[in-house]
Amino acid sequence: SSCVKGEDDYIDDFVTIHRKLGVEHFIFWAREFDSMKSRFAGQDDITIINFPEPRRHVESYLECARSFQGFSKWTAFIDIDQVLFPVNKIDIKEVMKEFDQDLIGQVQFNWETFGSNGHLTKTEGNTYQRFTKRALSTEPMSIHGQSLCDLTKVIPNRLSDDPHRQMIMPQFISVDENFRSLGKTPFINPPSQNKMFIPHYYVRSAEEWKHKISKGRCDTGEFIDMGYFNDVDRIANAVEDTRIKKKKKKYCA
Numbered sequence: 001s002s003c004v005k006g007e008d009d010y011i012d013d014f015v016t017i018h019r020k021l022g023v024e025h026f027i028f029w030a031r032e033f034d035s036m037k038s039r040f041a042g043q044d045d046i047t048i049i050n051f052p053e054p055r056r057h058v059e060s061y062l063e064c065a066r067s068f069q070g071f072s073k074w075t076a077f078i079d080i081d082q083v084l085f086p087v088n089k090i091d092i093k094e095v096m097k098e099f100d101q102d103l104i105g106q107v108q109f110n111w112e113t114f115g116s117n118g119h120l121t122k123t124e125g126n127t128y129q130r131f132t133k134r135a136l137s138t139e140p141m142s143i144h145g146q147s148l149c150d151l152t153k154v155i156p157n158r159l160s161d162d163p164h165r166q167m168i169m170p171q172f173i174s175v176d177e178n179f180r181s182l183g184k185t186p187f188i189n190p191p192s193q194n195k196m197f198i199p200h201y202y203v204r205s206a207e208e209w210k211h212k213i214s215k216g217r218c219d220t221g222e223f224i225d226m227g228y229f230n231d232v233d234r235i236a237n238a239v240e241d242t243r244i245k246k247k248k249k250k251y252c253a
Contacts, residue, residue, distance in 0.1 A: 001064040003057050005031035006215050007080040011039075013126040014080050015046070017248050021084060022091035025072065029060035057163045065154040065166065073100065074107075074148045077166065081201045082146060083128075084109075085244055087194060095196045096148065099179075105153030105172030108165055108182055110145045110191040111200045112137060115236030116229075119205035127201050128248040133237040134199075141232075143189040146198045147174070162186040199244050203229050203236065 004011065015026060029051035030036040040046040051060055061077050068075065074096050076084055086095045099107045114134040123130055135141060147165045153172040160167050164186040168174055174182045177195040182188060203209050209229045 001027040001029070001061060001068075001075055001077050002080055003029045003031075003051065003060045004036065004080060005053075006211070008035075008039075009122075010080050010127060013128065013248075014083075017083060017128065019045075021086065021247075022093045023076075023084070027064060027068065027075075029063070058160045061163065061166060062156075062159050065149075065151050066156045069151045069154075069156070071151070073150065075151050076146065076148045077163070078146045078198065081127075081204075082111075083199045083244060084146075084148075084196065085199050085247075086196045087243075092196070099175070103173055104150070104175055105168040106147050106149045106166060106174040108145045108147045108174055108176055108186075108188050109196050109198050110137075110176075110188050110193050111142055111198045112193055112241065113139070113141050113200045113202055113232070113236050114241075115233045116203055116205050116209075117237065119207075121207045122205050126248070127204065128199075128244045131201055131204060132240055132242050132245055134239050134241050135236040136238050137191060137193055139235055141235075142191040142193075143187045144200075145176075145186075145188045145191075203232050 007014075018026070024045065026046045027049065028036060028046065029049050031051065031053060033048065033050040033052075036048045040048060064075065078084065084092050086092050089095050096107070112134050114131045117131050117133050119130065144164055149166050149168070153169050155167045155169055158167045165174060176182060176188045177192050204212070206229060210226070213224045213226070
């Protein structure tokens with residue numbers, strides 16, 4: 001489930017790589033409904049829902065919990081600049097099998113935040129080819145993550161106070177990849193990225209960042225300045241990590 005605005009240059013690659021990684025259906029909450037509907041016409045594994053502004057990120061997630069309970073075992077809540085990346089598996093479903101337990105309502109996976117690779121302008125190629133440098137896994141930003149939920153265990157009438165996790169019924173628990181109970185926190189600390197993690201292509205190039213911030217934040221509607229690009233990019237090019245690039249090339253050629 002993803003809230004989408006101004007992602008024409010990226011959304012096709014997002015769909016392609018996630019299909020290869022085992023995603024069976026996509027739910028897009030579209031700011032530009034008509035163009036999205038036309039773009040994915042006839043693709044039965046994609047549902048497009050009109051979701052105009054100023055409605056916020058977490059509202060789409062609550063609507064998803066209400067409308068799609070029982071639609072699938074697990075529903076991921078991620079953005080188009082993110083990927084569900086199974087480390088030692090080909091299929092996300094293989095990773096999630098071990099979390100298919102009655103008590104577990106949500107699994108939260110840590111980010112790995114990728115930087116600009118020194119690019120000032122948008123270059124040829126897809127996101128996963130162009131950006132291969134990331135922050136250290138121990139950077140404070142890595143305690144953020146995204147969730148996969150069993151929607152039958154999500155509270156269907158309670159808006160989450162954070163887009164990085166959903167509100168689970170009190171008889172169930174949220175865990176990290178090591179089955180550590182997380183309580184109600186959206187943070188996964190210390191971070192662990194051994195089974196699956198979320199590559200987060202947060203800034204891309206400086207040119208692409210300018211386009212991104214012109215849209216406003218999906219979770220608050222606020223606008224971020226260029227200084228935040230510099231703050232993130234300063235630490236987000238520390239490690240060369242080509243795992244996503246290689247998997248994209250191998251399975252999505």
